[in-house]
Amino acid sequence: MSEHPKDKPTLKDTIRQAANESFPPTPPRATVTPPAPATRPPTGKSGRRAAAAKRKDFPWFLGFFRITTVRIISQTVFFSLFVFLIWVTWFSRLGGYPVSLFLETDPLVSVATALSTGTVYRGLFKALWVLIPTLILGRVFCNWMCPYGTLHQFVGWVFNIRSNKNDIEKNRYRPIYQLKYIILAVFLILSAFGSLQIGLLDPICLLVRTCVVTVSPAMDLSSMALAKFLVDTNVTWVDPSFLSTSPGATDQRVFYGAWFVGALIIALVGMNLVIPRFFCRVLCPLGAFLGVLSRFSLWRIDRDVTKCTDCDLCLKGCAGASDPQAALRKSECFVCFNCIDDCPEDALSFRLTPLPAKDRIVGNIKAGTASLFGKKVISKISETEIKGPDLPRRRWVFASIGGVLAYPFLRLSAAVNDRGFNEKVIRPPGSVEESEFLERCIKCDQCISVCPTNVLQPSTLAQGGLEGLWTPVMDFSIGFCQLNCTLCSEVCPTGAIQKISLEKKLGAEEHVEEGPIRLGTAFFNRGRCLPWAMETPCVVCEEVCPTSPKAIGTYDEEVTRWDGTKVMLNRPYMRPELCIGCGICEHECPVIDDAAVYVTAVGETRSKNRSLLLESKDPQSGT
């Protein structure tokens, strides 16, 4: 083993080295003659102790601020930012925060919606902020920014009690890791046809959705419990509403199918105890997409075969299972730098387009007599790079066929068809027409998160089929659409809910001719209505109808009840040309089991085919 002089590089050296041969710096070597094939450097525990002894020669801060520490800080910052942006997605906290930031910088969202709609909507250009670094540096997103990846990595790390040997075995590449490319191919083909399903497995969408549907209500509940506790113990200086994601909402928020989403996240995160970063390696379509792009990346981890002793320690912390100990799989490497941290021979470095060494090796590498540019080749493995995803062509072809077949199978279900559509699928105001909606909605559920009345729910399979799973629908028994609110349109990153101004929603000022945006129409079920069928006064629906003039009128009549008492009954009727389908009538109707006035999607303005009344262009006519 050659000596290490204790030299501190100058600034010029640093810059030169950073450009050519990143880190760690290679100390100058003695001359060229290959030494006799005698002693190999100490490996195993003694080798590691020798390495540890050498490390003490360096100042403490170099060790503390090595690149993996910075990576951990970066992961922490992005994860905290992610949680913060979820926390801030509420009317009173929203301010101007860019709550859709992670979704907009997600390249898979942008590319898939570009395929399905042919456009790059609003903030989706920010995907370039991730795309371009990926093309230059590889999959840095996966281990420096992705909050879901951070979650998996953290759980896998903090509960990891395996020995080094077992860690190494766990991180070897497995063929099952090809699955994510198959998933990616299917999704992208579906998108090209116009059915956007990436939201089912995209990590950012999945994490946002999970937080909205399971974590947020749990936090609200805990905030309530904390509040009760503080009251009982008479502590007033702590305001427990900081724990809540929906402060000032009168009712505890509830969401459909929360159990399933919760079970899914527990399963996926729990799998990290079996295979580290299971989701990232096996299922993540975004990772697959970035992996495909990484084949072009300029920088990669390079293994110096003249130093590598094939000890496999680099695999101990390898996050992407990218085989740095042999041929590095560029599309799997997460650029986590754990391998550099673990190599006792300093054989690994992050270099700019290093050429594969294989072709330049002279001699027989297995026999130990090979040399490279005059230096002795120690490692027995000559391959150092695999560029692209290691998926056989056959599998790509079958995946694509699957994608092509999936499209008609999904789309021919009645939910999207204008004849068989589910009338209870009432979309938020500003939504585009249904087939376009399915081209754009990434099921991130941000609109559901920001909705102040909890009326938006993630759709179940029964309501929207598989294509509509987890897309936002309104359930008026839980909430109603607030008249002057356009928050959902504000936060939708892909334009499934177009950004609308309040004037457009209400049909005011410059939008008077178009009229207001209607979500549907309300209908009376007279057999259930208290004044119509039960001689009991009530008129809540008319009272709360927010339009002016009201869309509900009453026929007023004084009747003598069966028991002889006289009572004034205000019997309500609909004015369909005025109804905007906000659903507050259904929400407030006291017949809460099956409301006597209910809203269905017919009459919604977003779809010409689902209109109810004949529409004229004349604003005077009131339609």
Next chain:
Amino acid sequence: MSDHDEHRKLERRAFLKQAGMVALLASGATWSALAPAGAPFSLRDPDGERGKSKRKTIHLPENGYAVEASSVHSHLGVARGSDVDAMIRASVAAIGGIDRFIQRDDIVVIKPNVAFERSAPLGATTNPEVLKALVRLVREAHPKEIRVADNPIESPESCFVRSGIRQAAIDVGARVMLPTPGDFETINVPGATWIEEWPFFWSPFRNATKVIGVAPVKDHNLCAASMTTKNWYGLLGGRRNQFHQDIHGIISDLALMLKPTFVVLDGTRVLYRNGPTGGTLGDVREGRTIVASTDSLAADSFGWDMLLERKGIERPDYFAQVAGRGLGNPEWTEVSIREEQVG
């Protein structure tokens, strides 16, 4: 001693130790299952009574939050004009001045009407200027805390923001309390017809000593008018959508439930038709009047006659019902009143 005896001794010791544990567990289980109900650690419940969920119910103070009646001061103070601050001062001065009602160390709850997400000029909510003026006036009596609270029908945050009440309260340093699920307790109103037990927005009332209502003058599609007596509707939770089945009876129960320190009838704007939600400026006209009163019903009757201008038209049922319970005088002309023009 032989090994065998040694061994037996140890066996016995082990046996006694374990037997002791067994005895403890067995007796503990037996005690908790069978000991009589009153005994400590007893879980016995022979007839199911103990297992029934007990709802903690709250009672409001016996005499409500009213101060002592006075024969010297008027019951109604009417101020007309356009300077809201001056009008509030004049009307409250007419019924005895703020010091009659608020003292140092009081915790005051001010309950405006923020029921709907409407901007202030639409007249469906309390005028934020009136709220500000009232809080400023109350502050002069140096209470410990002023709380502004309401349980709106629509989403609370949006209602408070859009009506301007939230900003107004913040501007004058009052504490805004929005309803959350944990803020409700069941209230017990003895003698009430419908709301003998009902969920109540309790958090602002915890340790409160004075309650002031500030209600706008509104037409109402069901009960013809919504003014100070109906204002307490916004303190209830639960299934309020059932109230419309006997709205006048409910209003009468509300009067029974809460006797305030005093009420302010905000007649700066009058929603004279299409209430209670209104929705266009054409439904609103200027009223330029503020009434302070220790008799809510009398204030309401003044509003009916003079602000809604329905003098001569038969009053809504609730007037008779509330008067029948002895909770107010339905004829403002019979009540001592002072009017002032403040410019």
Next chain:
Amino acid sequence: MPRISSSKANDRVFVRNGRRHYRRSYSSTELRIGLVLLVLLSTLVGWIAWRGAHPDPDLYSTELPLIEGGTQAVEVERSVEFAGGPRAIASESGAKSEVGSGPLPAGLTREGWTSGEASRFGPDNLYEKINGREGYFKSFGFKALHFVTLERDEDPSTVVDIEMFDLGTAPNALGAYAGERSPGITPDVDDAGMSHIERNALLMTRGRFYVRAIGSDESPAVRAQLDHLQILFRDNLEGEPLPWGYRLFVGKLGLGTESVSFMPENAFSFGFAENVYAALLEDGETELFVVAETDLSEAQTLAARFTEGFAGYGTRAEETGGIGWIEDRYIKSIAGASASGRWVVGVRGAPSVPTAEAALRRLTEAVASFPTPDGISSKGEPEGATGEGESPNEESYPEESYE
């Protein structure tokens, strides 16, 4: 595969020494790059914080997004102020209003007078101001009322209330004026309207406006102010030339302008009678009326209807010259109508058939040589005239009772 064993090492929950690493050396290059990255991260956090502090202003606005109501296109403006309450309150504002408010011209006040704030009423709230008389104005196509009170500085109880009614068209204004004018008054006629001052009131029309200024008493000061207003309005309000009915009766037939009246609808209590000009002859009893129709056949149809209408009040009298005269059963006056070209001409209230005949002949001759008036649409309505005074709103609310 790790074997599951019960040794303590494999029973831990958390990792032990998770930051253990085996590299041999560190590098200051790494440190420098790391620091650059940390700076980038803090910039990102700073940008997020800055964005958060600059929200979209529409999100938290308490402004009304619209004035007129969400789902309705309303064309009529609403009154913003309610100047109700006793007169004394009107004096509270006390601000001099030198600049005219709306169509009210500037300079309403003479020296010694102060003007209050002008207020405006639309069809929906007219009744607040003129309870009881609103129906009258609405039948003349009421559009808006501009109201202002002038107050004498010396004596605030001396006031002049100015009401300026916008009735949409000149005929409407003239019609309303004619209805309110006391009988026997001879108005001053100018090119675009008429006016007169009687006792404590100034009544005048100017174009489509009908102005009423009523003083609190008949003092000289009030009178002087009224004179001033008459001149002011005449000079400053835009007028339009007198309508064709006046040109016919006054110009052609030489009747006094005060004798002409215009009924936009329900003339003589006939529902079908619209846009009828009538004039009282010199004898004070006989009334001539004329309606412009599209063509002869339409005119004949309308004339027949008039005749039928009159017949409902009386019995058929003689028939002369092709016209069936009707004698009213109570007051015994003669009425009849016929068509002449596109005109429907008729007589009402004549004392005898010969008088009626003569009057009708006079009218028919005048009308025959009367050119087709400019600005009369095929229906015979002057452009812009409307008989409807109700706004769309009123029909959409069902009657609500409070009993």
